[in-house]
Amino acid sequence: MGSIYGRLFRISTFGESHGGGVGVVVEGCPPRLPLDVSEIQRDLDRRRPGQSVLTTPRNEADRAEILSGVFEGRTLGTPIGIVVRNKDARPSAYEDMKDVYRPSHADFTTEAKYGIRNWQGGGRASARETIGRVAAGAIARKLLREVAGIEVLAWVRRVQAIDAKVDPETVTLAEIDANEVRCPDADAAARMYELIDGMRRRGDSVGGVVECVARGVPAGLGDPVFDKLEAELAKGLMSLPAAKGFEVGSGFGGTEMTGSEHNDPFVTDAEGRTRTTSNRSGGIQGGISNGEPITLRVAFKPTATVRIAQQTVNSRGEAVQLEAGGRHDPCVLPRAVPMVEAMVCLCLADHWLRQRAVDVIPAGGG
DSSP states (O other), X not given: OTTEEOSSSEEEEEEOTXXXXXXXXXXXXXXXXXXXXXXXHHHHHHHOSOSSTTSOOOOOOOOEEEEESEETTXXXXXXXXXEEEOOSOOGGGGGXXXXXXXXXXXXHHHHHHHSOOOOSTTGGGSGGGHHHHHHHHHHHHHHIIIIIOOEEEEEEEEETTXXXXXXXXXOOHHHHTTSTTOOSOHHHHHHHHHHHHHHHHHTOOOOEEEEEEEXXXXXXXXXXXXXXXXXXXXXXXXXXXXXXEEEETTGGGGGGSOHHHHOOOEEEOTTSOEEESOOTTTTEETTEEOSSOEEEEEEEOOOSOOSSOEEEEBTTSOEEEEOOOSOOOSOSHHHHHHHHHXXXXXXXXXXXXXXXHHTTSOTTOO
């Protein structure tokens, strides 16, 4: 069950990084939603490897094939099957590491759990698994945008100690995709580029933070207790490869404030809507969306596989020196941007559908 996410809008991903291909089955997408494979491909192109010198040089076009669930350009309401074939897999690059546990990778833990692992790349722990998420997220994005009026955007907020200045209320996709780092702050992006490229040249890696905003989210999504909206978002986003931290709104910074400083006062705007004058809650209060933009951040650790020699052990418990081969990103952040967007879209699409079930009987009972 570890490869399934969502309740009503539900996905199941499959495939390994150096197997025949990867993909996803999407269940719960409403029928008659206009959908073209090019809309899925747009998001996959932002995720794919080989985009620039800042990403892994693996050369994959990542062309999506819709196998089921779409007919004459519209969804059928039945399961949507999507596959992407692996074209540039090089499992032989991992031959020397098949008995070695790479530091901070999933080699040891996967073997401890299953007693077997696919040593050709990262298997299911590889970021290549996220192709299925991004493809499904593109469908969720289409549903949210065209039916619910919700827009989801993410960008690189920080690389190591270089922090960008970005306004979540106004940032645009054009600004985000204006550079290879996917940071809309041009000055910060230039410094981030130099840092990441320097790590690439040294054979090392670096981490940072991706920030995301969901605009146009109506009040009422989410549930109290275990299905709080931020808890559901955290589960999806923390399941991404290399994700190590999550926060909504003020996040950990809110711990330095008093209650009176942190509270978001309510007002009635000119159109008679209840709004807040600030958004330190990040658009979620009591586990339920309040109608303000949802703002969140995800911290990603440096890529685990590096070319610098490291001490580790093999499957026989013998100490070895590892200088890892293969092709890897010196920083996951630029390619993590569409992954974060996808998981936010999947979560919000699921809760939007769940809320429609609650709204069957209008308020007031008639």
